[in-house]
Amino acid sequence: MSRKSTRSSRVYQQFKKHKLGVFGIWVLVILYILIIFADFISPYNFKETHSRFTYAPPTIVRIVHEGKLHRPFIYGMKRTRDPVTFMTRYEEDRSKVYPIKFFVKGERYKFWGLFETDLHFFGIDADPSQAMILLFGSDRFGRDLFSRTLVGGRVSLTVGLIGTFISVIIGAIMGSISGYYGGWVDVLIQRFIELLRSFPRIPLWLALAVILPPSWPSTWVYFGIVIVLSLIGWMGVARVVRGMVLSLREKEYVLAAKVAGVSDFKIIRKHLIPNIMSYLIVVSTLSIPGMILGESAISFLGLGIKEPMTSWGLLLRQAQSISALATSPWLLIPGVFIMISVLAFNFVGDALRDALDPYRVVEKV
Amino acid sequence: MTILSVRNLKTYFKTFEGVVKAVDGISFDLKESEILALVGESGCGKSITALTIMGLVKNAIFEGSIKYKDMELTKLSNEEYRKIRGKKISMIFQEPMASFDPLYTVGQQMVEATLTHLEVNEKEARKICINMLKKVHIPLAEKRFDEYPHQMSGGMLQRIMIAMALLTNPDIIIADEPTTALDVTIQAQVLKLFKELQETFKTSVIFITHDLGVVAELADKVHVMYAGKIVEKARVFDLFRNPLHPYTEALLQSRVKKEYKGRPLPYIPGTVPAATKFPTGCRFHPRCSKVMPICSEKEPPEILIDNSSVSCWLYFRSDEK
Amino acid sequence: MILSLKGIKKYFPVRSGVFLQIIGWIKALEETDLDIGENQTIGVVGESGCGKTTLGKIVARILQPTSGKITFEGIDISRKIPKEIEKKFRKNVQMIFQDPFNSLDPRMTISEIIGEPLEAHEIFSSKKEQEDYIKDLLGKVGLSSDYLSRYPHEFSGGQRQRIAIARAISLNPKLVVCDEPTSALDVSVQSQIINLLTRIREELRISYLFISHNLDVVYHMSDKLIVMYLGNTVECGDANEIFDNPLHPYTRVLMSSAPSWDPENRKLHKITLTGEPPNPMNPPPGCPFSTRCTLKIERCEKEKPKLIGDEKHKVACFLSEV
Structure with a gap:
């Protein structure tokens, strides 16, 4: 002993x-x-594609809005096309503020393949077709790289x-x-x-x-x-x-x-x-x-x-x-x-x- | 003339289990062309004493002084130590196989040592080395010179070790159990050679061993160590004729003699204490047959008797104080 | 008779190359006979490489002989044997090794170590019985029964050897092979272990095959003695007889090479022996000792002397044939 x-x-x-x-x-x-806890922690279902957000760059989490301290939030993203190269570009839309919330409802997924739920650890209160929180950006199909990682x-x-x-x-x-x-x-x-x-x-x-x-x-x-x-x-x-x-x-x-x-x-x-x-x-x-x-x-x-x-x-x-x-x-x-x-x-x-x-x-x- | 003088030398190691007092305050003198035997059992600190003198102990706490001629070795820098080590003081180790690098020939290793310490070119070095091999009776020395350590027997390697130690004609050789790994018949040959060469070169030797038989054959003076301390210092004749310390006496009796056949052998009870928990007072007292109350309380002083000295309360007389 | 060896040889192959072809043989043991009776100690003495450990391992069935016949209580066990006989043999023949730091598994407690043979032979049905028995054994070898749940590293060399002895005698064997049981120990502890082995022999009436390089120790322990050199028995017989009247030049050299323990009668300068034992892969054709013997005659280099003499004293040397 x-x-x-x-x-x-x-x-x-x-x-x-x-x-x-x-x-x-x-x-x-x-x-x-x-x-x-990958699928719970990730804000989106890793399989879900989002045509509005293909090749979107990582979203920046901010705490200052219009010179004032704010709870962590992200700005909305505006999709534009470069008139010369026709490349898709994303710009922050400073008018739209989406505060980051915990335990939000979002896309449905099967936790460990056992039961279906739509509860995510964090996310924003917005439909993915309008705005997304993409910590690592997104891929060709607009899938959230953070969730996929x-x-x-x-x-x-x-x-x-x-x-x-x-x-x-x-x-x-x-x-x-x-x-x-x-x-x-x-x-x-x-x-x-x-x-x-x-x-x-x-x-x-x-x-x-x-x-x-x-x-x-x-x-x-x-x-x-x-x-x-x-x-x-x-x-x-x-x-x-x-x-x-x-x-x-x-x-x-x-x-x-x-x-x-x-x-x-x-x-x-x-x-x-x-x-x-x-x-x-x-x-x-x-x-x-x-x-x-x-x-x-x-x-x-x-x-x-x-x-x-x-x-x-x-x-x-x-x-x-x-x-x-x-x-x-x-x-x-x-x-x-x-x-x-x-x-x-x-x-x-x-x-x-x-x-x-x-x-x-x-x-x- | 005294060539090496050790005073109150302490070598402590800090370990997980506590402080190991491997060598705990020993003093002795080595005279010119004298063979001094340090005798003791495993863990008594005899090998650490040797390595400390050679400056080969790392990560330890040292105290005391080691004086070689007029030089204080404990104060030397690494660089200065390297000049003394191998040139003025050489060492022979117990395991001949482990003392040679298996990747180089014996000759290459000898030449390297020669070139480090003597101002000669490679050709001369080779000549010196082969000469030395002949002196230690290596048959076909020229051929052996180009062989690898694994091609030789332990006895042969140990003789080459001796040759290497003598290359620079050092003042002191420290031999740490040089014959313990060898068979009796080989041991006898190596010891004979060692003694002959020592007499020719007039080298001073610290001979470390646990074997009192070897001591009797070889030594001029004997220091008996027990649990990090020297318990008795005597000339070899005195020690074998009239051992003073009970430990020395018991060691001498522990030889298996012919007349003991059919009877139990005399023995020392108990075991050698671990270096982390030495007993109080005299460190031998728990195993001593002549133990007195004071032995467990106070460390015995060193007492001079004729030409010997002994650390034992048996010989203490209060009026001397 | 417990065990009897007749004409035992052991050659170890030396392999080399990709498919490990055999390129030679190390002749560790040549034509050896050995009889071990009840409550008898046979000493084997010789230098490293003389084949004494190989002999011990063959007796303990750790090694299979290359050729020759071994009988155990009348049954031939030289080749493959049925399980029951193997089991009976294992129960009756045990071994004590040289290095007590290697012979006890560092990851097992003392009670597990000593209990291992008992469990292998299913001696006890309950744990409690076995534990009591082990406590008893520890007492017999002079250790406290509190040590049961400790690990080997907590003990000194002498204590470990006592534990090894307790394990060896746990099955009440008839024969214990002791391979250099004291040479790794401190001088002050050696005598304790020798005394313990002697006491156990008297109490349990067992036999020892006592192997050592130390002639004095072997003599002290043994009734009969075998002197080995380069895989060969060069002299054997009654221990007292050999000690008082050594016939083989090698035996004499062995006796005279031991240090004197007397500084007033030093004998180093008297030593005349030179050289070292030859390579066992390539032994001399004649007498194995002929390369170093100072008394050799022409015949010694060509012809191998046979072991001759009576039960009390046999020697393999042409000089004693006349």
Whole structure:
């Protein structure tokens, strides 16, 4: 008892010392809260198109109206066309004031696909055909990019989690088998891993992603992507786990358990897995960013998540053309989210590695 | 002539569990061409003493003085220390395998050390090194010179370590358990060589070990350490003939002798205390067979008896005070 | 007879290349015979790489011999054996390792560590019974029963070795392989552990295979002695007999290399042995010690001497054949 508590408190203390890691944790907590309640927090239904607000720039939230302090509000937006270039332009209509309100009724959506509601966390009291609050601007179809970014985060941030979970499990199992039994099993698995790893990553992803039938519904595609990512991600884990098991297997306490007549299965479960656990936690955290980037890459190239479902990678896809980028740079905002989440996971991973008994990991990897 | 003089040296570490008083106020003198053995069990502070003298301990709290000839080592800057270390004072470590970089040949590592401290060119350095290898009886020295550490046995590497330590003809060699990792027959050879070379080069040696057998073979003077303190200082003959401190006596008796067969061995009860919680008073008192009430209350003073000194209340006479 | 080894050999393959082809063999153990009777201690002494640990691991069935025959209470166990016999063997043969910092899982409590063999063999039906038994065991090895829920890192080397001993005797085995049980310990604690092992042997009437590089310690513990060099038994027999009358040059070297503990009778300058043991991948064709032996004759380099003599004392050296 005392050891467990001192150990966890030591890990906690060490972690706390790592300022960036703590910062990363907070960022992640906020991000995940945002995506869990994405459709409630977003002011609009992410699928809804609004023909009056195509490629609208981000709305500015203001607190000063006509030189006087006002509760947070936005101005209405006037859509005009440039007489020379015929480009659509948006101008603020200072005569119309829409105060930002909380718990407003707006577009209908199904919360978590369970029950239908029209309650949104915040918004303005106006019909979307008249005025909209577009924090991150809107896209080609006039869909609210803020709402889409939140909902898209659901895919991007969970693909990383689930994908890593699956790949760490596969990796741990393959690595343990390879290391514990050794011999030709080991040779076979190791050569197989080398073979897989010798393919360039992105073409391999694409090749696997192409296999997913285009007729699949988005949820299936989502799981398909997760599986594709984890099928490729497990190899690094397997290699390191094998190395650790190889050294643990010769540890005298494992031999002692063998001599005592403990079964192989129990030895793996009671001695090997717990002793590589801290490593697995670290490696999981550090490999989530890779998964997030992987999903983004696949979706960006148009082989992943399909409309109307969305992900950060898919959102960025709209920023592929130079002209769109030049006129609507806000389309890059989902990319900022990718960066933030990837960095946050890396910070947390680094901090965890330092906190969870640094020597062990360094020694055995 | 005294070449190294350590006075009231303390090396403390701050850790999660509290302050570790690894070395807690030790004083001793090392004379020219003398072998001084620091004896003690694991955690008694003998290795930390060595590393402190070498200026290799980082992140610790130091106190006291280390004087090499007329130079106060504790006041040196890193840069100045580097000039002394390896040139005037060299060190031999316990694990020969860990003391060499596996990526370079033994020769490259020896030459590098030579070039750092002696003003010679590479060709001359090579010659000096091969010569040295011959002095430590490395067969086929020229060939061995270009081999990697993993191609050699522990005994051979330890002899090369000795050769490296002697390269600059230092005044002092600190040898930290140099033969503990070796087999008995190899240990005997290495010790023999070590002694021969020490006599030729007239180097002063601090020999750190837990093995009183080795001490008896090699040392001129012995300092016994226990829990961060020196408990007894004596000449080697005196120590083995007439140990003063109960701990020394018990250590000498803990040797497994032939006549003990079929009987329980004499032993010291209890365990070596952890450095975070040393007992009060005399740190050996919980395990001592001759413990008195005062032992747990006050730290014993250092008492001089003939040519020895001992920190034990048994020898304290109040009229001397 | 508990365990009997006949002509046991153990070669480890040395692999290299992509498909790990075998490029050579480390000859860890050559043609070794060993009989372990009831309540008998057999000492094995030799330097690192002499094959003593390999022998211990084969006896404890951690390693399979390359060839040779092992019988356990009359049953041949050299190859694959049925589950029941395996179980019976495991119950009766236990092992204590050299490094008590490595032999206890840092993530388990003392009660889990000692309870592991008991649970594997389903000795007790209730947790309470098992706990009482473990408390009893802790008392037997000189530890307080309050330690049950503590973790190994809270103990010193000597205490950990006591815990390892408690685990080894928990199943009431007939034979315990002790692989250098005291060499990682402080001098002042070594004697405690040796005394404990001796006491346990008297109380439980068990046998030891006692492996060490320290001749004095092995002699103190053993009834019979085996001296090993480079995978070969060079001398074996009655411990007293070998100690008083060592015949093999290597045994003599081993005895004379130990420091004297007497500064007035130093013996370093008398040491004549040079060189180191040869590579076990490529041993000399004749007597394994021939590369270092100061008494060798021509025959020693060509022919391997056989272990000859009576039960009390056998030696593998041509010099003693005459």
